Amino acid sequence: MDKPKKKKRIYCTWCKAEIEGEEIYIRTRRGTEMHICPKCWRQRWRALLLVIKAKFEAIESGVSCFDDEFLAHIVLPDGAA
Ligand SMILES: [Zn+2]
Secondary structure: OOOOOOOOOOOOOOOOOEEOOEEEEOOOOOOOOEEEHHHHHHHHHHHHHHHHHHHHHHHHHOOOOOOHHHHHHHOOOOOOO
């Protein structure tokens, strides 16, 4: 009789907590592999949403302009910034 296989434990790259159940797997452009727990994933998306909302709020209220807020993050099709 075969021994029951030990399930490989997976830990969240960001919070280091063991991930049980659903995980998000990412491979970055540099080849780094990341396992992300759903809680950290949602937190990062929330943070991104808040940053973008703040940028648009700044533009709308005249505190800043579109180019100042977004120009540095625009990437052309050939990869040039
Ligand atoms: Zn996590």
